[in-house]
Amino acid sequence: DAGVTQSPTHLIKTRGQQVTLRCSPISGHKSVSWYQQVLGQGPQFIFQYYEKEERGRGNFPDRFSARQFPNYSSELNVNALLLGDSALYLCASSFPGGGEYFGPGTRLTVT
Amino acid sequence: QKEVEQNSGPLSVPEGAIASLNCTYSDRVSQSFFWYRQYSGKSPELIMSIYSNGDKEDGRFTAQLNKASQYVSLLIRDSQPSDSATYLCAVEDRGSTLGRLYFGRGTQLTVWP
Numbered sequence: 653d654a655g656v657t658q659s660p661t662h663l664i665k666t667r668g669q670q671v672t673l674r675c676s677p678i679s680g681h682k683s684v685s686w687y688q689q690v691l692g693q694g695p696q697f698i699f700q701y702y703e704k705e706e707r708g709r710g711n712f713p714d715r716f717s718a719r720q721f722p723n724y725s726s727e728l729n730v731n732a733l734l735l736g737d738s739a740l741y742l743c744a745s746s747f748p749g750g751g752e753y754f755g756p757g758t759r760l761t762v763t
Numbered sequence: 764q765k766e767v768e769q770n771s772g773p774l775s776v777p778e779g780a781i782a783s784l785n786c787t788y789s790d791r792v793s794q795s796f797f798w799y800r801q802y803s804g805k806s807p808e809l810i811m812s813i814y815s816n817g818d819k820e821d822g823r824f825t826a827q828l829n830k831a832s833q834y835v836s837l838l839i840r841d842s843q844p845s846d847s848a849t850y851l852c853a854v855e856d857r858g859s860t861l862g863r864l865y866f867g868r869g870t871q872l873t874v875w876p
Contacts, residue, residue: 685863692868693868693869694767694851694853694866694867694868694869695807695851695864695866696866697863697864697865700863708856708863740806742806742807750812751795751797751809751812751853751855751864752797752809752853752864753809754799754806754807754808754809755806756805756806757805757806
């Protein structure tokens with residue numbers, strides 16, 4: 653079975669630009685979460701969606717937004733990029749009580 | 764704010780030794796705990812989950828949970844150079860049944876031949 657997929661793999665943007673990251677969960681998983689991981693830190697929760705509804709939001713500014721589609725895939729949008737947004741963005745899917753399964757991530761570099 | 768603390772690394776052990784990784788958490792009512800392995804430049808990979816007090820063994824890995832002490836650990840027996848990675852401890856948010864996790868900063872493990 654295919655795991656969680658993400659696109660693109662790498663992305664370079666300049667400050668002030670906007671970016672959209674995409675994710676497809678494991679088949680059968682209805683929950684998608686987004687995490688940000690900066691170098692030397694553990695992943696930090698950004699959003700969780702279940703059945704197309706937002707179920708949780710971490711401590712991130714309103715520049716970050718997300719949505720989930722009827723096929724359970726998801727997009728993460730970040731507006732007005734800052735240098736500090738440079739990180740590995742991880743998408744994860746899960747079933748209740750089973751832990752999160754991460755995709756390969758999108759490496760975002762903001763210059 | 765939920766806190767997850769891991770023993771500071773890096774941890775270096777010889778091949779064949781036991782590597783011991785430790786983690787404490789602040790939320791007393793947490794019920795689900797996970798260990799992830801992350802190779803450099805890769806995403807985290809789920810290697811162990813534990814929900815009840817005691818030990819859980821899977822191959823060379825043993826997870827130990829003590830909810831009274833708010834402590835979870837991972838033992839890696841017969842460590843191999845391929846085990847060299849960063850190990851992340853994660854605790855599930857008690858308010859969520861859908862997997863939201865809080866992570867520690869990770870412990871970097873090096874197994875030398």
